[in-house]
Amino acid sequence: MNYVVYTDLDGTLIDHDTYSYEPAKPALELLEKHNIPLIICTSKTRAEIEVYVKKLNSPHPFISENGGAIFIPKGYFDVDYDYTITYKNYNIIELGTEYPKLRQVLEDIKSSVDVEILGFGDLDDENVSKDTGLDIESARLAKMREYDEAFKVKGEEKNVADRIIEIIKSHGLNYTRGGRYWHLIGDNDKGKAVEILSDIYEKQFGNLQTVGLGDSLNDYPMLKSVDIPYLVQKPGGKHDDSITDSKINRIEGIGPKGWNQAIINLISR
Ligand SMILES: O=C(O)[C@@H](COP(=O)(O)O)O[C@H]1O[C@H](CO)[C@@H](O)[C@H](O)[C@H]1O
Structure with missing residues:
Protein backbone atom coordinates (compact mmCIF):
# COMPACT_ATOMS: atom_id res chain seq x y z
CA MET A 1 0.00 0.00 0.00
CA ASN A 2 1.22 3.52 -0.82
CA TYR A 3 1.07 5.85 2.16
CA VAL A 4 1.49 9.60 2.53
CA VAL A 5 2.07 10.68 6.14
CA TYR A 6 1.06 14.16 7.38
CA THR A 7 2.47 15.28 10.69
CA ASP A 8 2.04 18.13 13.12
CA LEU A 9 5.29 19.36 14.72
CA ASP A 10 4.97 20.86 18.24
CA GLY A 11 3.87 18.25 20.78
CA THR A 12 3.67 15.56 18.07
CA LEU A 13 6.82 14.86 16.02
CA ILE A 14 8.80 17.23 18.24
CA ASP A 15 8.65 17.48 22.03
CA HIS A 16 6.46 20.27 23.47
CA ASP A 17 9.29 21.65 25.64
CA THR A 18 12.61 20.64 24.08
CA TYR A 19 11.49 20.77 20.41
CA SER A 20 13.50 17.56 19.83
CA TYR A 21 12.44 14.67 17.59
CA GLU A 22 15.09 12.29 18.95
CA PRO A 23 12.56 9.68 20.27
CA ALA A 24 10.95 9.50 16.79
CA LYS A 25 14.18 8.70 14.94
CA PRO A 26 13.60 4.93 14.55
CA ALA A 27 10.22 5.61 12.91
CA LEU A 28 11.64 8.40 10.73
CA GLU A 29 14.19 5.87 9.44
CA LEU A 30 11.39 3.37 8.79
CA LEU A 31 9.50 5.90 6.64
CA GLU A 32 12.63 6.61 4.67
CA LYS A 33 13.35 2.90 4.20
CA HIS A 34 9.82 2.37 2.85
CA ASN A 35 9.94 5.52 0.67
CA ILE A 36 6.90 7.00 2.40
CA PRO A 37 6.61 10.80 2.02
CA LEU A 38 6.46 12.70 5.32
CA ILE A 39 4.61 16.00 4.97
CA ILE A 40 4.99 18.58 7.74
CA CYS A 41 1.63 20.23 8.52
CA THR A 42 1.98 22.72 11.35
CA SER A 43 1.07 26.17 12.61
CA LYS A 44 4.72 27.13 12.28
CA THR A 45 5.85 29.58 9.60
CA ARG A 46 7.53 28.71 6.31
CA ALA A 47 10.81 30.06 7.71
CA GLU A 48 10.58 27.76 10.75
CA ILE A 49 9.59 24.71 8.71
CA GLU A 50 12.51 25.17 6.32
CA VAL A 51 14.84 24.47 9.26
CA TYR A 52 13.17 21.07 9.81
CA VAL A 53 13.03 20.34 6.08
CA LYS A 54 16.80 20.83 6.00
CA LYS A 55 17.44 18.75 9.14
CA LEU A 56 15.26 15.91 7.87
CA ASN A 57 16.70 16.26 4.37
CA SER A 58 13.13 16.29 3.06
CA PRO A 59 12.40 16.81 -0.64
CA HIS A 60 8.63 16.87 0.04
CA PRO A 61 5.97 19.62 0.07
CA PHE A 62 4.89 21.11 3.41
CA ILE A 63 1.92 22.99 4.87
CA SER A 64 2.48 26.13 6.97
CA GLU A 65 0.45 28.17 9.47
CA ASN A 66 -2.57 25.95 10.06
CA GLY A 67 -3.23 25.31 6.38
CA GLY A 68 -2.47 28.89 5.35
CA ALA A 69 -0.35 27.72 2.44
CA ILE A 70 0.96 24.58 0.73
CA PHE A 71 4.55 24.84 -0.49
CA ILE A 72 5.35 22.44 -3.33
CA PRO A 73 8.95 22.25 -4.58
CA LYS A 74 8.97 22.99 -8.32
CA GLY A 75 9.19 19.79 -10.37
CA TYR A 76 8.08 17.56 -7.44
CA PHE A 77 4.93 16.48 -9.28
CA ASP A 78 4.72 15.77 -13.02
CA VAL A 79 0.95 16.26 -13.11
CA ASP A 80 -0.58 19.73 -13.44
CA TYR A 81 -2.16 21.44 -10.44
CA ASP A 82 -3.40 24.94 -9.69
CA TYR A 83 -1.28 27.21 -7.53
CA THR A 84 -1.45 30.86 -6.52
CA ILE A 85 2.11 32.16 -6.76
CA THR A 86 5.69 31.02 -7.14
CA TYR A 87 8.40 32.00 -4.69
CA LYS A 88 11.98 30.75 -4.52
CA ASN A 89 11.81 27.10 -5.57
CA TYR A 90 8.14 26.66 -4.62
CA ASN A 91 4.77 26.66 -6.27
CA ILE A 92 2.55 27.94 -3.48
CA ILE A 93 -1.15 27.22 -3.01
CA GLU A 94 -2.38 30.01 -0.74
CA LEU A 95 -5.48 29.28 1.34
CA GLY A 96 -5.05 31.72 4.22
CA THR A 97 -5.83 35.37 4.90
CA GLU A 98 -2.99 37.86 4.74
CA GLY A 186 -8.97 32.83 7.76
CA ASP A 187 -11.03 30.25 5.94
CA ASN A 188 -8.26 27.66 6.16
CA ASP A 189 -7.33 24.75 8.38
CA LYS A 190 -4.90 21.86 8.27
CA GLY A 191 -7.60 19.52 6.91
CA LYS A 192 -8.47 21.62 3.86
CA ALA A 193 -4.79 21.84 2.92
CA VAL A 194 -4.28 18.09 3.43
CA GLU A 195 -7.24 17.31 1.15
CA ILE A 196 -5.90 19.52 -1.66
CA LEU A 197 -2.40 18.07 -1.43
CA SER A 198 -3.69 14.47 -1.19
CA ASP A 199 -5.70 15.01 -4.41
CA ILE A 200 -2.50 16.01 -6.20
CA TYR A 201 -0.69 12.94 -4.79
CA GLU A 202 -3.53 10.71 -6.02
CA LYS A 203 -3.45 12.32 -9.46
CA GLN A 204 0.28 11.62 -9.63
CA PHE A 205 0.55 8.21 -7.93
CA GLY A 206 -2.96 6.70 -8.03
CA ASN A 207 -4.69 5.18 -5.04
CA LEU A 208 -3.06 5.84 -1.70
CA GLN A 209 -3.78 5.82 2.02
CA THR A 210 -3.29 9.04 3.90
CA VAL A 211 -2.07 9.04 7.50
CA GLY A 212 -2.16 11.94 10.00
CA LEU A 213 -0.51 12.49 13.37
CA GLY A 214 -1.39 15.28 15.81
CA ASP A 215 -1.91 16.21 19.45
CA SER A 216 -4.17 19.30 19.65
CA LEU A 217 -7.42 20.86 18.50
CA ASN A 218 -5.73 22.55 15.51
CA ASP A 219 -4.85 19.05 14.26
CA TYR A 220 -8.43 17.77 14.38
CA PRO A 221 -9.39 18.91 10.82
CA MET A 222 -6.28 17.13 9.52
CA LEU A 223 -7.07 13.98 11.51
CA LYS A 224 -10.64 13.98 10.12
CA SER A 225 -9.41 14.33 6.54
CA VAL A 226 -6.99 11.37 6.48
CA ASP A 227 -7.67 7.63 6.20
CA ILE A 228 -5.60 6.67 9.25
CA PRO A 229 -5.53 9.28 12.06
CA TYR A 230 -3.34 9.04 15.19
CA LEU A 231 -3.58 11.24 18.28
CA VAL A 232 -0.52 11.25 20.56
CA GLN A 233 -0.58 12.15 24.25
CA LYS A 234 0.15 15.62 25.62
CA PRO A 235 2.72 16.33 28.34
CA GLY A 236 1.32 14.72 31.51
CA GLY A 237 0.15 11.67 29.56
CA LYS A 238 -3.41 12.64 28.57
CA HIS A 239 -4.96 12.99 25.14
CA ASP A 240 -6.44 16.39 24.22
CA ASP A 241 -9.87 16.32 25.83
CA SER A 242 -11.41 18.56 23.15
CA ILE A 243 -10.97 15.69 20.65
CA THR A 244 -13.54 13.01 21.41
CA ASP A 245 -13.95 11.46 17.95
CA SER A 246 -13.85 7.66 18.37
CA LYS A 247 -12.54 7.14 14.81
CA ILE A 248 -9.19 8.60 15.83
CA ASN A 249 -6.57 6.09 17.00
CA ARG A 250 -5.29 7.11 20.41
CA ILE A 251 -1.65 6.25 20.88
CA GLU A 252 -0.10 5.62 24.29
CA GLY A 253 2.98 7.84 24.30
CA ILE A 254 3.66 11.53 24.71
CA GLY A 255 4.66 13.57 21.65
CA PRO A 256 7.53 12.04 19.63
CA LYS A 257 7.45 8.80 21.68
CA GLY A 258 3.83 8.25 20.66
CA TRP A 259 4.70 9.32 17.11
CA ASN A 260 7.39 6.64 16.96
CA GLN A 261 4.93 4.00 18.17
CA ALA A 262 2.19 5.07 15.75
CA ILE A 263 4.48 4.75 12.72
CA ILE A 264 5.75 1.35 13.90
CA ASN A 265 2.09 0.24 14.22
CA LEU A 266 1.35 1.59 10.74
CA ILE A 267 4.24 -0.19 9.04
CA SER A 268 3.40 -3.49 10.75
CA ARG A 269 -0.30 -3.38 9.75
O1 LIG B 1 0.21 27.12 19.36
C1 LIG B 1 1.20 26.41 19.57
O2 LIG B 1 1.45 25.93 20.68
C2 LIG B 1 2.15 26.03 18.44
C3 LIG B 1 1.53 24.86 17.71
O3 LIG B 1 2.37 24.37 16.65
P1 LIG B 1 1.99 23.00 15.87
O4 LIG B 1 0.88 23.29 14.91
O5 LIG B 1 1.59 22.01 16.96
O6 LIG B 1 3.28 22.57 15.19
O7 LIG B 1 2.46 27.08 17.50
C4 LIG B 1 2.95 28.35 17.91
O8 LIG B 1 4.01 28.24 18.86
C5 LIG B 1 5.24 27.69 18.36
C6 LIG B 1 6.26 27.68 19.49
O9 LIG B 1 5.80 26.99 20.61
C7 LIG B 1 5.77 28.48 17.17
O10 LIG B 1 6.93 27.84 16.68
C8 LIG B 1 4.70 28.58 16.08
O11 LIG B 1 5.12 29.43 15.04
C9 LIG B 1 3.40 29.11 16.67
O12 LIG B 1 2.40 29.08 15.69
Whole structure:
Protein backbone atom coordinates (compact mmCIF):
# COMPACT_ATOMS: atom_id res chain seq x y z
CA MET A 1 0.00 0.00 0.00
CA ASN A 2 1.22 3.52 -0.82
CA TYR A 3 1.07 5.85 2.16
CA VAL A 4 1.49 9.60 2.53
CA VAL A 5 2.07 10.68 6.14
CA TYR A 6 1.06 14.16 7.38
CA THR A 7 2.47 15.28 10.69
CA ASP A 8 2.04 18.13 13.12
CA LEU A 9 5.29 19.36 14.72
CA ASP A 10 4.97 20.86 18.24
CA GLY A 11 3.87 18.25 20.78
CA THR A 12 3.67 15.56 18.07
CA LEU A 13 6.82 14.86 16.02
CA ILE A 14 8.80 17.23 18.24
CA ASP A 15 8.65 17.48 22.03
CA HIS A 16 6.46 20.27 23.47
CA ASP A 17 9.29 21.65 25.64
CA THR A 18 12.61 20.64 24.08
CA TYR A 19 11.49 20.77 20.41
CA SER A 20 13.50 17.56 19.83
CA TYR A 21 12.44 14.67 17.59
CA GLU A 22 15.09 12.29 18.95
CA PRO A 23 12.56 9.68 20.27
CA ALA A 24 10.95 9.50 16.79
CA LYS A 25 14.18 8.70 14.94
CA PRO A 26 13.60 4.93 14.55
CA ALA A 27 10.22 5.61 12.91
CA LEU A 28 11.64 8.40 10.73
CA GLU A 29 14.19 5.87 9.44
CA LEU A 30 11.39 3.37 8.79
CA LEU A 31 9.50 5.90 6.64
CA GLU A 32 12.63 6.61 4.67
CA LYS A 33 13.35 2.90 4.20
CA HIS A 34 9.82 2.37 2.85
CA ASN A 35 9.94 5.52 0.67
CA ILE A 36 6.90 7.00 2.40
CA PRO A 37 6.61 10.80 2.02
CA LEU A 38 6.46 12.70 5.32
CA ILE A 39 4.61 16.00 4.97
CA ILE A 40 4.99 18.58 7.74
CA CYS A 41 1.63 20.23 8.52
CA THR A 42 1.98 22.72 11.35
CA SER A 43 1.07 26.17 12.61
CA LYS A 44 4.72 27.13 12.28
CA THR A 45 5.85 29.58 9.60
CA ARG A 46 7.53 28.71 6.31
CA ALA A 47 10.81 30.06 7.71
CA GLU A 48 10.58 27.76 10.75
CA ILE A 49 9.59 24.71 8.71
CA GLU A 50 12.51 25.17 6.32
CA VAL A 51 14.84 24.47 9.26
CA TYR A 52 13.17 21.07 9.81
CA VAL A 53 13.03 20.34 6.08
CA LYS A 54 16.80 20.83 6.00
CA LYS A 55 17.44 18.75 9.14
CA LEU A 56 15.26 15.91 7.87
CA ASN A 57 16.70 16.26 4.37
CA SER A 58 13.13 16.29 3.06
CA PRO A 59 12.40 16.81 -0.64
CA HIS A 60 8.63 16.87 0.04
CA PRO A 61 5.97 19.62 0.07
CA PHE A 62 4.89 21.11 3.41
CA ILE A 63 1.92 22.99 4.87
CA SER A 64 2.48 26.13 6.97
CA GLU A 65 0.45 28.17 9.47
CA ASN A 66 -2.57 25.95 10.06
CA GLY A 67 -3.23 25.31 6.38
CA GLY A 68 -2.47 28.89 5.35
CA ALA A 69 -0.35 27.72 2.44
CA ILE A 70 0.96 24.58 0.73
CA PHE A 71 4.55 24.84 -0.49
CA ILE A 72 5.35 22.44 -3.33
CA PRO A 73 8.95 22.25 -4.58
CA LYS A 74 8.97 22.99 -8.32
CA GLY A 75 9.19 19.79 -10.37
CA TYR A 76 8.08 17.56 -7.44
CA PHE A 77 4.93 16.48 -9.28
CA ASP A 78 4.72 15.77 -13.02
CA VAL A 79 0.95 16.26 -13.11
CA ASP A 80 -0.58 19.73 -13.44
CA TYR A 81 -2.16 21.44 -10.44
CA ASP A 82 -3.40 24.94 -9.69
CA TYR A 83 -1.28 27.21 -7.53
CA THR A 84 -1.45 30.86 -6.52
CA ILE A 85 2.11 32.16 -6.76
CA THR A 86 5.69 31.02 -7.14
CA TYR A 87 8.40 32.00 -4.69
CA LYS A 88 11.98 30.75 -4.52
CA ASN A 89 11.81 27.10 -5.57
CA TYR A 90 8.14 26.66 -4.62
CA ASN A 91 4.77 26.66 -6.27
CA ILE A 92 2.55 27.94 -3.48
CA ILE A 93 -1.15 27.22 -3.01
CA GLU A 94 -2.38 30.01 -0.74
CA LEU A 95 -5.48 29.28 1.34
CA GLY A 96 -5.05 31.72 4.22
CA THR A 97 -5.83 35.37 4.90
CA GLU A 98 -2.99 37.86 4.74
CA TYR A 99 -1.30 38.57 8.08
CA PRO A 100 -1.90 42.38 8.18
CA LYS A 101 -5.67 41.75 8.09
CA LEU A 102 -5.34 39.28 10.98
CA ARG A 103 -3.38 41.84 12.97
CA GLN A 104 -6.13 44.44 12.42
CA VAL A 105 -8.71 42.06 13.81
CA LEU A 106 -6.50 41.26 16.80
CA GLU A 107 -6.35 45.00 17.51
CA ASP A 108 -10.15 45.07 17.46
CA ILE A 109 -10.27 42.15 19.91
CA LYS A 110 -7.76 43.85 22.22
CA SER A 111 -9.83 47.01 22.39
CA SER A 112 -13.06 45.08 23.02
CA VAL A 113 -12.09 42.88 25.97
CA ASP A 114 -10.88 43.68 29.44
CA VAL A 115 -7.88 41.37 29.63
CA GLU A 116 -4.45 41.74 28.10
CA ILE A 117 -4.00 39.96 24.78
CA LEU A 118 -0.60 39.53 23.21
CA GLY A 119 0.07 38.29 19.70
CA PHE A 120 3.41 37.37 18.17
CA GLY A 121 3.24 40.69 16.29
CA ASP A 122 3.28 42.55 19.65
CA LEU A 123 6.38 40.76 20.91
CA ASP A 124 10.04 41.10 20.05
CA ASP A 125 12.27 38.08 19.43
CA GLU A 126 13.37 37.95 23.11
CA ASN A 127 9.81 37.81 24.41
CA VAL A 128 8.69 35.18 21.90
CA SER A 129 11.75 33.19 22.93
CA LYS A 130 10.90 33.58 26.65
CA ASP A 131 7.28 32.55 26.16
CA THR A 132 7.93 29.55 23.92
CA GLY A 133 11.34 28.28 24.99
CA LEU A 134 12.53 28.65 21.39
CA ASP A 135 16.06 30.00 20.98
CA ILE A 136 16.33 33.59 19.71
CA GLU A 137 16.94 32.63 16.08
CA SER A 138 13.95 30.22 16.08
CA ALA A 139 11.82 32.94 17.71
CA ARG A 140 12.81 35.32 14.91
CA LEU A 141 11.66 32.76 12.34
CA ALA A 142 8.40 32.18 14.26
CA LYS A 143 7.65 35.89 13.98
CA MET A 144 7.86 35.77 10.16
CA ARG A 145 4.12 35.17 9.95
CA GLU A 146 2.13 35.22 6.71
CA TYR A 147 -1.30 33.60 7.34
CA ASP A 148 -1.80 33.02 11.09
CA GLU A 149 -1.52 35.15 14.21
CA ALA A 150 -0.68 33.21 17.36
CA PHE A 151 -1.85 34.96 20.52
CA LYS A 152 -2.29 34.49 24.24
CA VAL A 153 -4.92 35.75 26.63
CA LYS A 154 -3.11 36.96 29.74
CA GLY A 155 -5.57 36.45 32.58
CA GLU A 156 -8.95 34.76 33.19
CA GLU A 157 -9.61 33.29 29.78
CA LYS A 158 -13.00 31.76 30.44
CA ASN A 159 -14.65 35.15 31.01
CA VAL A 160 -13.60 36.50 27.62
CA ALA A 161 -13.33 33.43 25.36
CA ASP A 162 -16.89 33.70 24.00
CA ARG A 163 -16.50 37.42 23.26
CA ILE A 164 -13.18 36.83 21.46
CA ILE A 165 -14.77 34.13 19.30
CA GLU A 166 -17.75 36.39 18.55
CA ILE A 167 -15.46 39.19 17.30
CA ILE A 168 -13.41 36.78 15.20
CA LYS A 169 -16.57 35.41 13.56
CA SER A 170 -17.98 38.90 12.99
CA HIS A 171 -14.96 39.61 10.79
CA GLY A 172 -15.55 36.40 8.82
CA LEU A 173 -12.44 34.82 10.32
CA ASN A 174 -11.80 31.65 12.31
CA TYR A 175 -9.71 30.48 15.21
CA THR A 176 -8.13 27.32 16.50
CA ARG A 177 -5.98 26.26 19.45
CA GLY A 178 -2.46 24.85 19.47
CA GLY A 179 -0.57 23.45 22.44
CA ARG A 180 0.35 26.94 23.71
CA TYR A 181 -1.59 29.54 21.69
CA TRP A 182 -4.86 30.65 20.22
CA HIS A 183 -4.55 31.02 16.46
CA LEU A 184 -6.41 33.64 14.43
CA ILE A 185 -6.85 32.37 10.87
CA GLY A 186 -8.97 32.83 7.76
CA ASP A 187 -11.03 30.25 5.94
CA ASN A 188 -8.26 27.66 6.16
CA ASP A 189 -7.33 24.75 8.38
CA LYS A 190 -4.90 21.86 8.27
CA GLY A 191 -7.60 19.52 6.91
CA LYS A 192 -8.47 21.62 3.86
CA ALA A 193 -4.79 21.84 2.92
CA VAL A 194 -4.28 18.09 3.43
CA GLU A 195 -7.24 17.31 1.15
CA ILE A 196 -5.90 19.52 -1.66
CA LEU A 197 -2.40 18.07 -1.43
CA SER A 198 -3.69 14.47 -1.19
CA ASP A 199 -5.70 15.01 -4.41
CA ILE A 200 -2.50 16.01 -6.20
CA TYR A 201 -0.69 12.94 -4.79
CA GLU A 202 -3.53 10.71 -6.02
CA LYS A 203 -3.45 12.32 -9.46
CA GLN A 204 0.28 11.62 -9.63
CA PHE A 205 0.55 8.21 -7.93
CA GLY A 206 -2.96 6.70 -8.03
CA ASN A 207 -4.69 5.18 -5.04
CA LEU A 208 -3.06 5.84 -1.70
CA GLN A 209 -3.78 5.82 2.02
CA THR A 210 -3.29 9.04 3.90
CA VAL A 211 -2.07 9.04 7.50
CA GLY A 212 -2.16 11.94 10.00
CA LEU A 213 -0.51 12.49 13.37
CA GLY A 214 -1.39 15.28 15.81
CA ASP A 215 -1.91 16.21 19.45
CA SER A 216 -4.17 19.30 19.65
CA LEU A 217 -7.42 20.86 18.50
CA ASN A 218 -5.73 22.55 15.51
CA ASP A 219 -4.85 19.05 14.26
CA TYR A 220 -8.43 17.77 14.38
CA PRO A 221 -9.39 18.91 10.82
CA MET A 222 -6.28 17.13 9.52
CA LEU A 223 -7.07 13.98 11.51
CA LYS A 224 -10.64 13.98 10.12
CA SER A 225 -9.41 14.33 6.54
CA VAL A 226 -6.99 11.37 6.48
CA ASP A 227 -7.67 7.63 6.20
CA ILE A 228 -5.60 6.67 9.25
CA PRO A 229 -5.53 9.28 12.06
CA TYR A 230 -3.34 9.04 15.19
CA LEU A 231 -3.58 11.24 18.28
CA VAL A 232 -0.52 11.25 20.56
CA GLN A 233 -0.58 12.15 24.25
CA LYS A 234 0.15 15.62 25.62
CA PRO A 235 2.72 16.33 28.34
CA GLY A 236 1.32 14.72 31.51
CA GLY A 237 0.15 11.67 29.56
CA LYS A 238 -3.41 12.64 28.57
CA HIS A 239 -4.96 12.99 25.14
CA ASP A 240 -6.44 16.39 24.22
CA ASP A 241 -9.87 16.32 25.83
CA SER A 242 -11.41 18.56 23.15
CA ILE A 243 -10.97 15.69 20.65
CA THR A 244 -13.54 13.01 21.41
CA ASP A 245 -13.95 11.46 17.95
CA SER A 246 -13.85 7.66 18.37
CA LYS A 247 -12.54 7.14 14.81
CA ILE A 248 -9.19 8.60 15.83
CA ASN A 249 -6.57 6.09 17.00
CA ARG A 250 -5.29 7.11 20.41
CA ILE A 251 -1.65 6.25 20.88
CA GLU A 252 -0.10 5.62 24.29
CA GLY A 253 2.98 7.84 24.30
CA ILE A 254 3.66 11.53 24.71
CA GLY A 255 4.66 13.57 21.65
CA PRO A 256 7.53 12.04 19.63
CA LYS A 257 7.45 8.80 21.68
CA GLY A 258 3.83 8.25 20.66
CA TRP A 259 4.70 9.32 17.11
CA ASN A 260 7.39 6.64 16.96
CA GLN A 261 4.93 4.00 18.17
CA ALA A 262 2.19 5.07 15.75
CA ILE A 263 4.48 4.75 12.72
CA ILE A 264 5.75 1.35 13.90
CA ASN A 265 2.09 0.24 14.22
CA LEU A 266 1.35 1.59 10.74
CA ILE A 267 4.24 -0.19 9.04
CA SER A 268 3.40 -3.49 10.75
CA ARG A 269 -0.30 -3.38 9.75
O1 LIG B 1 0.21 27.12 19.36
C1 LIG B 1 1.20 26.41 19.57
O2 LIG B 1 1.45 25.93 20.68
C2 LIG B 1 2.15 26.03 18.44
C3 LIG B 1 1.53 24.86 17.71
O3 LIG B 1 2.37 24.37 16.65
P1 LIG B 1 1.99 23.00 15.87
O4 LIG B 1 0.88 23.29 14.91
O5 LIG B 1 1.59 22.01 16.96
O6 LIG B 1 3.28 22.57 15.19
O7 LIG B 1 2.46 27.08 17.50
C4 LIG B 1 2.95 28.35 17.91
O8 LIG B 1 4.01 28.24 18.86
C5 LIG B 1 5.24 27.69 18.36
C6 LIG B 1 6.26 27.68 19.49
O9 LIG B 1 5.80 26.99 20.61
C7 LIG B 1 5.77 28.48 17.17
O10 LIG B 1 6.93 27.84 16.68
C8 LIG B 1 4.70 28.58 16.08
O11 LIG B 1 5.12 29.43 15.04
C9 LIG B 1 3.40 29.11 16.67
O12 LIG B 1 2.40 29.08 15.69
